[in-house]
Amino acid sequence: MRAAKQYPTALTIAGSDSGGGAGMQADIKTMQHFQVFSTNVVVGLTAQNTLGVQGAYPTDEAVIDAQFDSLMADFDIQAAKTGALFDAKRVAKVAQNVSRYQIKQLVVDPVMVAKGGAALLDEAGVQAMKESLLPKAFLVTPNIPEAELLSGMKIQNEADMAEAAKRIQRFGVANVMVKGGHLPGDEVTNYVLLGSDSFVLTGKKVDTKRKHGTGDTLSAAITAMLAKGISLKRAILLANDYMNAIVSKPLYIGQGHGPLNHGLWSNPKKTFANLTERALRCQLVVGLANVDYDANRLFDLVRAACEAGVSLVQYREKGERSVDFEKRLAVAVTLSRICQKKDVLFFIDDDVDLAIASGADGVHVGQDDTSVASIVERAPQLLIGLSISTMAEFEKSRSSLADLAYIGVGPVFDTKTKKDAKPSIGLAGLKRIKEAAQLPVIAIGGLTEENAAGVYEAGADGIAVISAITKSDNLNRTVQKLSNL
Ligand SMILES: Cc1ncc(COP(=O)(O)OP(=O)(O)O)c(N)n1
Numbered sequence: 001m002r003a004a005k006q007y008p009t010a011l012t013i014a015g016s017d018s019g020g021g022a023g024m025q026a027d028i029k030t031m032q033h034f035q036v037f038s039t040n041v042v043v044g045l046t047a048q049n050t051l052g053v054q055g056a057y058p059t060d061e062a063v064i065d066a067q068f069d070s071l072m073a074d075f076d077i078q079a080a081k082t083g084a085l086f087d088a089k090r091v092a093k094v095a096q097n098v099s100r101y102q103i104k105q106l107v108v109d110p111v112m113v114a115k116g117g118a119a120l121l122d123e124a125g126v127q128a129m130k131e132s133l134l135p136k137a138f139l140v141t142p143n144i145p146e147a148e149l150l151s152g153m154k155i156q157n158e159a160d161m162a163e164a165a166k167r168i169q170r171f172g173v174a175n176v177m178v179k180g181g182h183l184p185g186d187e188v189t190n191y192v193l194l195g196s197d198s199f200v201l202t203g204k205k206v207d208t209k210r211k212h213g214t215g216d217t218l219s220a221a222i223t224a225m226l227a228k229g230i231s232l233k234r235a236i237l238l239a240n241d242y243m244n245a246i247v248s249k250p251l252y253i254g255q256g257h258g259p260l261n262h263g264l265w266s267n268p269k270k271t272f273a274n275l276t277e278r279a280l281r282c283q284l285v286v287g288l289a290n291v292d293y294d295a296n297r298l299f300d301l302v303r304a305a306c307e308a309g310v311s312l313v314q315y316r317e318k319g320e321r322s323v324d325f326e327k328r329l330a331v332a333v334t335l336s337r338i339c340q341k342k343d344v345l346f347f348i349d350d351d352v353d354l355a356i357a358s359g360a361d362g363v364h365v366g367q368d369d370t371s372v373a374s375i376v377e378r379a380p381q382l383l384i385g386l387s388i389s390t391m392a393e394f395e396k397s398r399s400s401l402a403d404l405a406y407i408g409v410g411p412v413f414d415t416k417t418k419k420d421a422k423p424s425i426g427l428a429g430l431k432r433i434k435e436a437a438q439l440p441v442i443a444i445g446g447l448t449e450e451n452a453a454g455v456y457e458a459g460a461d462g463i464a465v466i467s468a469i470t471k472s473d474n475l476n477r478t479v480q481k482l483s484n485l
């Protein structure tokens with residue numbers, strides 16, 4: 001299913017910020033940016049601007065129930081998040097509804113301490129958070145003061161963050177992200193503990209007071225991506241990238257702590273954030289050269305492959321015979337229609353003009369092809385895949401990574417299909433690049449039904465093939481094995 005066509009639905013359970021920069025308003029803007037539809041339970045109103053909070057007006061508990069009832073009677077909500085919940089009674093009321101409606105993917109932003117240090121939840125509220133809400137959460141995202149309150153310890157460095165995260169897990173929440181923005185230093189260090197897997201995410205500390213609503217925005221971005229079916233780890237990585245991008249270019253609105261520029265992050269279609277994981281699982285790379293220059297055979301093959309479940313088709317015209325632009329355009333337009341009917345993504349290899357002219361979803365380029373930066377300039381609507389064969393190429397491509405939907409890594413094994421293929425990198429080479437990359441890795445080169453499982457084990461998020469599909473005697477079986485689902 002192409003997510004761009006059908007909005008998943010998320011829920012924000014939070015307070016309204018009349019100043020528009022934080023709270024529910026930040027959540028809605030962020031979710032919209034990620035093309036997720038945002039429904040809302042308003043737990044309270046604030047009279048607020050960039051200079052401060054002038055008043056807070058909690059919603060009646062019965063009104064909280066009524067909003068949950070209305071939403072759950074109608075919407076299919078895939079993920080939810082909480083923000084400011086005002087007091088213990090309302091924390092408990094929200095927890096009750098989370099249980100009643102069995103909300104599974106709940107991100108709790110435990111809003112307890114404002115940026116300036118003011119308490120936003122009293123002691124009873126903190127207790128209710130620990131006892132009733134955290135056990136129901138999928139992820140909790142405290143800042144340092146909040147993590148200190150939840151863990152009961154002082155946090156001064158990364159080791160303390162790790163210990164605090166472990167202590168917070170004891171309240172029954174498996175996944176904890178401690179945001180380190182309050183710690184001294186030139187970088188922001190966030191410590192993430194997902195079950196027993198931990199990692200650290202860093203970002204540049206931007207010296208600006210114009211970052212009101214960062215906690216709400218980060219948790220809303222993660223929630224939006226969970227609603228789209230993206231894994232928690234990747235959702236956190238992408239949300240971290242999003243935050244790094246938007247804090248560095250603030251909006252100059254209001255006289256005080258101004259809002260973030262939620263819509264800034266170029267075009268969300270260019271990133272994996274807009275796709276479900278499935279969308280990159282099994283890619284067929286194919287052109288006339290792979291079917292003896294018989295266009296009808298190509299169309300039949302692509303139709304059957306889409307039917308069998310490939311998630312992306314890449315039109316790649318390489319071979320002995322040259323095929324002029326008009327012919328390639330006619331082929332690409334037909335392939336694009338076939339894919340569209342089946343909700344399969346359609347890419348073009350190398351040729352940005354062809355991708356634009358045929359209305360393709362994306363373009364795949366190699367290291368010596370059109371640069372990623374110039375594609376972004378010319379055709380911001382296109383998703384972009386980039387070939388990477390070595391760590392040196394990965395390093396060279398660093399500045400382009402934020403604009404990519406995926407990287408195509410290989411050839412993993414020897415291939416007869418690409419004459420000018422670089423030396424094969426094996427599973428070890430694939431693994432090394434995957435470990436360095438914070439975006440989807442599509443393995444390519446010599447991949448078959450037999451070796452696909454090992455390729456996924458080495459860390460690939462998807463597989464791209466030519467011959468395994470063009471020469472298959474049973475497309476359903478082949479695509480299923482290559483997808484490894
Ligand atoms: C998914 C995917 N990965 C790698 C490639 C190779 O692209 P490139 O390096 O540009 O080589 P050519 O395909 O142009 O020969 C690809 N096409 N798709």
Ligand SMILES: Cc1ncsc1CCOP(=O)(O)O
Binds near residue numbers: 445
């Ligand atoms: C286009 C390309 N890029 C690297 S290897 C390759 C060819 C993949 O073909 P096959 O799946 O038949 O090995």
Ligand SMILES: [Mg+2]
Binds near residue numbers: 349350
């Ligand atoms: Mg190329």
